[in-house]
Amino acid sequence: MSTLVRDRRTADRTKSHPQFVMRAALALVALIVGWATCGSIALADPPYLEFVDGLRDRGYYDYALIYLDQLEDDRSVPTDISVLIPYERATTLIQSARSKRDFQTQLRELEQASESLQLFVSRNPDHPKVAQANSERGKILMGKAEALLLQAKSPSNRSKAKELRTDARDSILEARRIFTDAKDRYEQEWKSFGLNIPAEEKEKRAERDRAETRFMSSQLDLAQTIYLEAQTYPDDDEKRRGLLKEAAEAYADITERYRTMIAGLYAKLWRAKAFEEMSARPDESQRLDDKIAEESRSNLRRAEALYRELLENDVSRSSTAQQIKDTARMFYLIVRNHPLNGDHAIVVQEASDWLSLRRGKAAATKTALGVRWQRAIAFERLAESAEISPSERTSYLRSALQDASFINSYPGEYRDVSREMIQRLKALLGDSEKDPEDFDEAYGLANSLIKQIDPLRNQVSQAKNKQDRSRFQASFQAHLDETARILKLALLLAGESVDAVLVDRTRYLLAYVEYLSGRPYDAAVLGEYVGRHTTADKTKTDLPADAAYLALLAFVKLLDDVPNGQSDDFEIRQVRRVADLIVSEYPTTPKADDARMTLGVLFNQRDDSVEAAKWFSSIPSSSDRFAEGQLSAGQAFWNAYLDALAAPNEQRIPQGELDQLRQNARDRLTRGIEELDKTLPAGRTAPDNFVAAQLSLVQIENSDGNYQKAVDILTKGPRPITDAVAIEKGKDRPDKGIKSVAFASLAYRQLLRAYVGLQQIDPALTAMRELERIGGEGNTEVFVDLGRQIKEEVERLPEGAERDSVLSAFDRFLSKLSELKQGQTYSSLIWIAETYFGLARAVEGDKKSRYFDQAASAYQEILTKSGTGGFMPxxxxxxxxxxxxxxxxxxxxxxxxxxxxxxxxxxxxxxxxxxxxxxxxxxxxxxxxxxxxxxxxxxxxxxxxxxxxxxxxxxxxxxxxxxxxxxxxxxxxxxxxxxxxxxxxxxxxxxxxxxxxxxxxxxxxxxxxxxxxxxxxxxxxxxxxxxxxxxxxxxxxxxxxxxxxxxxxxxxxxxxxxxxxxxxxxxxxxxxxxxxxxxxxxxxxxxxxxxxxEGPNWLLVSLGVLVAFGVTGGVVFSSMKGGRRGRRRRSTVASAASTVSSGAGSKSKPSPKKQAPQSGRPAGKTQRPAKPSASKTEKPTGRTQSPKQGRPKRKPRPES
CATH class of the missing domain: 1.25.40 (Serine Threonine Protein Phosphatase 5, Tetratricopeptide repeat)
Structure with a gap:
């Protein structure tokens, strides 16, 4: 390349970037610093190509090309580097072309890349990279063909579409010749390594794998030429159909050969695409022949099945695999939108869900624009239905117009078709649907639309079948889009004469609609702005506090949406920051207490029990949620204590801090029970969280050796736990709540534990019989679980007098129980055996051997008595x-x-x-x-x-x-x-x-x-x-x-x-x-x-929340290794209690989508964050609710 040409190109680039020098300098400094910190590298031998890779990885293609030009003129550059400059220039141009949306720019850069590759091959015919250079030339030809085909599809190029397709076909055939040769050479190269390479020869193994990757890539490229050649023929041409069938077969071979590798996933994706395009696509007035229609539907079903496989299987978590899944999502929506399917409501719903997670640049990627384009098509098709009202039709058309306008603002394959849609939609909407021209009119219309939100949402929730639900959901989404549009218009029309409070109210309503539309970030920004910058009198209106709380809920939703494995530090900081805003600016409002409870629940779910306890404890005594906060704080402190107790010795906190956690738990639970008891009329049944807190307090008393106090709480006083868990004779226990089998069993296990501590055999046997009655005849899971809990209790205690005393108590009681000749049942023997077995694994020395002997004796006695009729199942x-x-x-x-x-x-x-x-x-x-x-x-x-x-x-x-x-x-x-x-x-x-x-x-x-x-x-x-x-x-x-x-x-x-x-x-x-x-x-x-x-496995024991409220399953001895998997184990009772009171035992992030409806809640119960509303009082109503408890009782109400 001549210096003159390079200088001209460099000058053009510099001209196109006004701040070129500064940006280039910053990029170079960042990369050089990164290079210098990678290790000791001699300055005489800089990593030229690594530097180019770094620029390309960051998208600095222009800078990379300028740097390559400088290297070409620098005679000090080693020869082995200088010969690669044309190849690296071509690689840079190819990547740059892929990032462009303009067809002409793409073609120009691909042409320049092709010239650079030809120059490299002609100068270095024997270079090892010649084969790769030729393959890249093939890809350039394919890129040119794709650009030409996209131009041919543009409505503005209909007159020359045939010529463009012919040019594309010529490029494809030339690329096929190159790829065929490349495939043969790469296959030969890969096979030359053989199958068995010693593990010590790591570099050779890596070379073989790279060769196999090139071989796989060449097979995909070759199959792609068949698919692309099909695109060069009109839809009704038999040649197109035959080529698509051939492409599907080629992709099937690759899929079978590399099923779980990236190449196999790509092949599956494009095989499905080939099936989809083999399906005839009739016009509105066209009726297909029955045979053709059935064959087309069959191909669509095959395509859909393959897309679903890609969407549902997490074979790989790499970014490439995720890109394949995103493309599969777009292609899947095309199938659902196909005239022979017509599932337009489903497309709207699924596209909206997917797009709600793509913000900023992610919303403007090629795939995201493709998904949005399918939603626009779906909205337009839904508007054509004769069964909808005029207002629904208008909403659908406006939603389609909004999507088409968004797409049209970006260059690329959808610009021309979206421009046509915009013109078509505007003609359909006509002049009768003029927008409001002043703020009052827009604000009034927006409030009218807000009133319709609840009825439409109820329509979705009450749908009788999936089809109706999808249709109602699409209508609801269109309504939300139109409401948001009118609110934004109102803000644009708001002049200086408009009351600032009304403007804030409009922002709040827009935040509410954005939240419901699945755009939580927009809702968070708007809500926080009103909360921080309102002009309203904070002493006379709850609007700013409500807006800030809505922002908090939006950030919680964003936190919930963070994919597993990705950092959520940003979202956590925002949640904490907005909660601090609410508590500091609006400390006496109900929303301040809601924020405190929300943060408490959130940190409990993140296993930060101490932080959760701080937020729960911060609710002032003057608040009507004080008792609820105390109960939740007590559960959190108790969980923190158990976590600290279970930590390895080297990580265990000082004994003084440990004792303080225990005391805090006792104090908060006691105070919460007292405060809540004051609000309960005599004779009224205690609410669930009250009983659960009592049971946690029982566990603390049992662990402290205060066995009589534990018995008193369980069996005596105005609200004994045993009365609360009792059911009427002949009735079945519910699946959830304090009367469930699991929770009642927990209560009686603690009662049995207390009687063991008191060495009272007869009451203990009575408790055991009640346990067996609760669990059902032959159901021994509670006894097995109790044996394991005893093992845990012993393991938690450090060596010393307290541990010896507990062991001695168990030993004496079990010995007395074992000596009984009458009254021994299968359940009691199982408990004896399991407890001895657990104790044996918790101790060492002579005691270990003796306990194993006792366990073996009990098991053997069970087998001996098993011949007795009815002794055991x-x-x-x-x-x-x-x-x-x-x-x-x-x-x-x-x-x-x-x-x-x-x-x-x-x-x-x-x-x-x-x-x-x-x-x-x-x-x-x-x-x-x-x-x-x-x-x-x-x-x-x-x-x-x-x-x-x-x-x-x-x-x-x-x-x-x-x-x-x-x-x-x-x-x-x-x-x-x-x-x-x-x-x-x-x-x-x-x-x-x-x-x-x-x-x-x-x-x-x-x-x-x-x-x-x-x-x-x-x-x-x-x-x-x-x-x-x-x-x-x-x-x-x-x-x-x-x-x-x-x-x-x-x-x-x-x-x-x-x-x-x-x-x-x-x-x-x-x-x-x-x-x-x-x-x-x-x-x-x-x-x-x-x-x-039967009995709960250790996962359910550790997360007693699940056990306590209806989740059963697992086989006690499913792992015969005695719980070798090192899961952290919390107290069953504490976890169960936390489910009722604050969700402290739950480890999942808050997920509004997963909550079941709730008919009501006891006083003082912690609820998960309520969904926002737009009520007349300007409050998103509802209390903070436990993640396990369902949605708030009161639904959001529109302004009346």
């Missing part, structure tokens, strides 16, 4: 045997334990928990006494055909296939990781037990390769940090063993799979099973769980 025996197997395994009676496990498998060969326990027994047996058992732990044991043991290899294989077939559960995923870990650990143990050094090394290398293969084929995102730490530790142990176990050995860390690794694949290392092919089918029988005594 018949399906409970397998679970008892498995628990006894676990106890015997821990006692190292492996043969006995194995016998119990095999007895379970004989009855149910597919019992997954039985197979896991059997493999665990073999593994422990092999590592402790008989190393030959380790081989059986890995490969399985088929010595008894009626009780085949799979072993870790087949357990992992079956679980993997279950997960990949879509039939897995989160528990399966965790069990799969457990099996993979134990498979490698068993192999390591077997190798270290080998007497022959050569066999030892060979076995350890096999274990190492097994682990590395698993990690290389499993994305890091699919392995939790906890499991990654275990796998990394195992990898270190293998390396240490291979090195001969030297002291102070530092192993290499485990390296996760790179981004190019498949997300899920069926090529993980197969594990051979001793049971043979007959017992290892390709599609395994789905694993089951042996029936065992």
């Amino acid at each position: 018949a399906d409970r025996e397998p679970g008892i045997r498995l628990r006894l197997a676990e106890v015997e395994r821990v006692r190292k009676n492996y043969d006995i334990a194995y016998g119990h496990a095999k007895a379970v498998l004989k009855a149910n060969p597919n019992a997954l928990n039985g197979q896991v326990e059997a493999a665990t027994i073999l593994m422990n047996w092999g590592s402790d006494k008989a190393s030959e058992k380790l081989t059986l732990a890995i490969r399985g044991d088929d010595s008894d055909p009626q009780a085949v043991v799979w072993g870790w290899g087949q357990i992992a294989s079956r679980l993997q296939r279950m997960i990949e077939s879509g039939r897995g559960t989160p528990d399966f995923e965790d069990q799969y990781l457990d099996a993979r870990y134990n498979l490698t650990e068993s192999a390591r143990l077997a190798a270290t037990a080998a007497g022959d050094p050569q066999a030892r090394q060979k076995g350890l290398n096999r274990a190492k390769q097994q682990l590395l293969t698993f990690v290389a084929t499993t994305p890091r995102s699919e392995i939790s940090d906890e499991w990654w730490g275990k796998l990394d530790s195992l990898y270190g142990s293998i390396q240490r063993n291979l090195a001969g176990d030297p002291p102070n050995y530092r192993p290499e860390p485990l390296v996760p799979a790179q981004d190019f690794a498949p997300v899920a694949t069926t090529t993980r290392e197969p594990t051979e099973s001793a049971t043979g092919a007959a017992n290892n089918p390709q599609t395994p029988t789905e694993p089951t769980v042996a029936p065992i005594p």
Whole structure:
């Protein structure tokens, strides 16, 4: 390139950017600083190309081109860099062209890029990047073809559309020739690496993966040429249809080959697009032949199914995968809008939901404009319905016009078609729908529209079917859009003569409408502005406080919308900032208390119980929500205490602070109960949050050893808990609330705990019988759970006199209970067994052994009595045997334990928990006494055909296939990781037990390769940090063993799979099973769980909120490892209480969409933030409401 041409181009760029020098300097400084801080780099060898990449990554394409021009003139630049300058210039121009919306600019830059690539290839025919340069030339040709096709679709180019399509076809055919050659070369390059590259040769592996990526890309490019060639023919041309079919087949091959990789996702997307475009698209007056119509509908259904797969599957969380999902969303809306579907109301609803999460630049991307364009089409089609009123028709047309106008403000493929729509819509609206011309008229019209919001919203909520709901929702959305438009017009017409308070009122109403429309950021800005800058007298109107509270709710909604894995620091800061504004500027208003409660609930949900307690406690005693705040603060302090108590020793706070949290919980709960009790008439039933607070106070008393106080609160006084949870004889318990099975069970468990502390056996047995009656005959979950809670209570106590005293109390009571010969039931024996089992795991030394012995004795007695008719449900025996197997395994009676496990498998060969326990027994047996058992732990044991043991290899294989077939559960995923870990650990143990050094090394290398293969084929995102730490530790142990176990050995860390690794694949290392092919089918029988005594799993125990209000499920012994997954566990009672009072036990973010309707609320109950309203009193009505309690009782009312 001549210096003159470069100078002219540089001058043009400089002219187009008035502040070019300053911006370029800032960009260069930022990049140079970043380069300099990356490490010690010699100034004589600067990272030229890395610098260019940095400029391109930031979108500074002009600056990158100028820098490349400077490098070209600099003779000190190394030759290996200077020869690449034309290639890098072309790459920059291609990326720049993709960022442009103007067709002519795109074509010009692509042409320049093509020239640069030709220059590079002609100068360096043997350079390694020549193949990539040719591929880039193909992509340039494709880019030119796409630009030409877009021009051909423009209404302004109808006269030369045929010529443009022909030119596009020529470019596509030339690109196909290039891609065909590239595909063959890349395939050959990839295959030259072979399949097996040692893990140590990391660079070679990376090269092979890059080669495979190029091969995949070339296949996609080739398929895309077929699809694009189809676009060069008119819609009714048979050649187009034939090419689309050919493209769909090509994409199907790629999808099958790379199903879970990015290439496979792209192929699936465009395969669906090909199906969609194979469908005939009739005009309004055209009727399709029945056969053609049915075939077209079939293709649309196939396209929709593929789009749904892409939208519903979280195969990858990369930005590229998200872009594919967004494009799939746009294409899916095209299918729903298709004349043969006509689901225009659904398009409006789904497009509105999607667009509500895209603000600023995100709302103007090509995909976002495409989604908005589909919504505009849908609005226009809805306006054509003969079943709607004139006002609805006008709303639909105006919404379509608003979308079309927004789209038309951006250059690109939708500009011309949106201009045509704007002209068409304006003609349809005509002069009869003139806008108001002054503020009073606009304000009056807006208030009239506001009045219609509630009836329209009720119409949506009361819809009888999905179709009606979508239609009503579309009408409601159009109404909101029109209301917002009129309010904005009123603000534009507001002159100096208009009362400033009315202007603020208009802003507030607009914020309210924006909130309902799914635009919370707009609502937040408007609401906060009124709250901060109102001219109204704050002592005479609640408008500014209401507006600020609306802003708070909007920021809470924005916080709720933050995707998982992304930082929400910004949203949290805004929520806190606006709450501080309300509390400081309007401290005595009801909205100040609402804000305090809202922040308390929010921080509780974020596991910041101390901060939550501060907000709850800040409600003044003069407030009518004081008692509610005290109860919520008490629950939060108690949760904070339990969290601190459960922390590892090195993270535990000082004992003084711990005691203070406990005392704060007691004080707040006591004060809240007293204050709320004052407001309750004698004889009136206590509200739920009152009873829940009492139960939390009971737990505190029990944990303090004040057992008689606990019994008194539970059974005595004017409002005993036992009366509150009682139900009339013959009636069923509700699924939720304080009379539910779960909550009543919690209360009686605490009563039983208190009687244990008082060593009162007869009342304890009475409580146990009541527990069994509440849970139902044979339902022993409450006793199993109580045994586990006792274990937790002991574990929380530090070594010392208090712990010894608690252990002694339990021991004495259990001994007395065990000695009873009469009255022993299945439930009491289960409780004895489970409690001893839990205590054994909580202590060490002689006590541990003795407690295990007692547990084994109780389980054995259950099995002995199981033959007695009616003693226990018949399906409970397998679970008892498995628990006894676990106890015997821990006692190292492996043969006995194995016998119990095999007895379970004989009855149910597919019992997954039985197979896991059997493999665990073999593994422990092999590592402790008989190393030959380790081989059986890995490969399985088929010595008894009626009780085949799979072993870790087949357990992992079956679980993997279950997960990949879509039939897995989160528990399966965790069990799969457990099996993979134990498979490698068993192999390591077997190798270290080998007497022959050569066999030892060979076995350890096999274990190492097994682990590395698993990690290389499993994305890091699919392995939790906890499991990654275990796998990394195992990898270190293998390396240490291979090195001969030297002291102070530092192993290499485990390296996760790179981004190019498949997300899920069926090529993980197969594990051979001793049971043979007959017992290892390709599609395994789905694993089951042996029936065992029911009870909540640890997740439900830790989140007692769910247990206390109707969420049941889980099998007590679903994990036979005694809760190995390190979940944090909170008190069941405290969590249950927090559900009723403040939602403190809930860990989910607030989500208004998920709330169930609520018929009413007890006095003082914490509610989740109320939805805003536009009431006559200018207040968004309703109280702050617990996330678990549903929406406020009172709905927002329009101004009357």
